[in-house]
Amino acid sequence: MAIGVLTAGGDCPGLNAAIRAVVTRATAEGLEVVGIEEGWNGLLEGRTRPLGRDDVRGLLRKGGTILGTSRIDPYIHGEGLPSISGTLDSARIDSLVVIGGDGSLRTAARLGEDGLDVVGIPKTIDNDIAGTDVSIGFHTAVQIVVDAIDRLTTTAESHNRVMVVEVMGRTAGWIAAAAGLAGGAEAILVPEVAVDYQDLASRIVARHDRGHHYSLVVVAEGVPGPSGEVHSAGVDAYGFARLGGVGSAVSARLEELTGFESRVTTLGYLQRGGSPTSYDRILGTRFGVKAAELAFGGRGGMMVALKGDEVVPVDLGEACREVRRLDPSRLEDAAWFFA
Ligand code: F6P
Numbered sequence: 001m002a003i004g005v006l007t008a009g010g011d012c013p014g015l016n017a018a019i020r021a022v023v024t025r026a027t028a029e030g031l032e033v034v035g036i037e038e039g040w041n042g043l044l045e046g047r048t049r050p051l052g053r054d055d056v057r058g059l060l061r062k063g064g065t066i067l068g069t070s071r072i073d074p075y076i077h078g079e080g081l082p083s084i085s086g087t088l089d090s091a092r093i094d095s096l097v098v099i100g101g102d103g104s105l106r107t108a109a110r111l112g113e114d115g116l117d118v119v120g121i122p123k124t125i126d127n128d129i130a131g132t133d134v135s136i137g138f139h140t141a142v143q144i145v146v147d148a149i150d151r152l153t154t155t156a157e158s159h160n161r162v163m164v165v166e167v168m169g170r171t172a173g174w175i176a177a178a179a180g181l182a183g184g185a186e187a188i189l190v191p192e193v194a195v196d197y198q199d200l201a202s203r204i205v206a207r208h209d210r211g212h213h214y215s216l217v218v219v220a221e222g223v224p225g226p227s228g229e230v231h232s233a234g235v236d237a238y239g240f241a242r243l244g245g246v247g248s249a250v251s252a253r254l255e256e257l258t259g260f261e262s263r264v265t266t267l268g269y270l271q272r273g274g275s276p277t278s279y280d281r282i283l284g285t286r287f288g289v290k291a292a293e294l295a296f297g298g299r300g301g302m303m304v305a306l307k308g309d310e311v312v313p314v315d316l317g318e319a320c321r322e323v324r325r326l327d328p329s330r331l332e333d334a335a336w337f338f339a
Pocket of ligand 1: 010101124125126168169170221236242243272
């Protein structure tokens with residue numbers, strides 16, 4: 001039996017830890033592992049390579065993915081299972097481990113319905129996959145944002161400025177909420193809660209009147225800007241909005257309403273780069289080990305998930321049916337510290 005493994009969708013730190021764990025656990029069982037290059041594209045184009053224990057040594061600390069990734073989809077760019085079955089057969093892959101975000105996991109679930117033995121591992125810095133409490137990559141992204149907030153706070157303080165930090169997350173505010181709380185932001189703007197810019201400006205002015213001559217505002221990329229529109233730079237090759245740009249609009253509006261100088265920093269792809277935190281190394285490793293066990297144990301159609309502190313199997317189709325939005329009550333603790 002051979003187990004295939006691929007990474008699909010946007011990359012994030014911790015993917016290599018999961019690949020390493022799948023390979024290590026499966027080969028310990030005497031099984032072969034086949035790495036598929038560039039996500040689903042490798043299956044469509046027949047690009048695979050054997051992965052042994054030696055191929056994954058030293059990977060824990062390495063960001064990105066050694067397999068490469070893409071947003072190519074076999075149902076959009078091919079005819080679904082028939083267009084990848086040639087590669088699956090020639091590589092003798094009986095079970096496929098898909099390390100992906102909600103889109104890639106939905107594709108995996110559909111292939112599962114069409115007859116493929118598939119196991120999912122949730123990854124995305126956005127942390128918006130419904131079936132798991134935490135996805136690979138989220139923790140590292142949050143730490144990167146917190147490090148940036150710490151640095152931006154000292155320069156904001158020196159210049160009496162309102163510093164706006166735009167973070168990723170698509171339609172969910174998980175990164176903004178966690179990083180804003182950990183970084184001690186004065187305000188956290190998320191897509192799940194309507195923003196009253198006038199009220200925000202009044203709170204910032206009141207804070208400055210109390211002697212705090214700077215404010216730090218975290219805004220998630222999916223928040224509608226002051227004009228009411230979600231900011232994007234068009235759509236990507238697959239028709240998905242490329243979100244980004246709301247930070248500048250928020251900064252300009254707050255400068256206008258408060259009279260204080262404001263600056264914006266968009267953290268962008270920095271949030272997906274570099275070495276994973278210890279949390280993501282551990283999560284990637286635990287998910288990879290469990291996914292391999294499900295794959296060779298004949299438990300296709302499942303996704304590994306973190307529930308509390310336990311790694312458990314959940315139904316793959318159910319796990320990615322909906323996007324997991326931030327529960328606004330998550331902001332309650334942070335609100336005590338707002339301007
Ligand atoms: O889903 C992860 C993510 O980084 C989002 O936060 C962001 O909106 C998007 O991917 C960017 O995607 P791309 O790599 O296609 O530009």
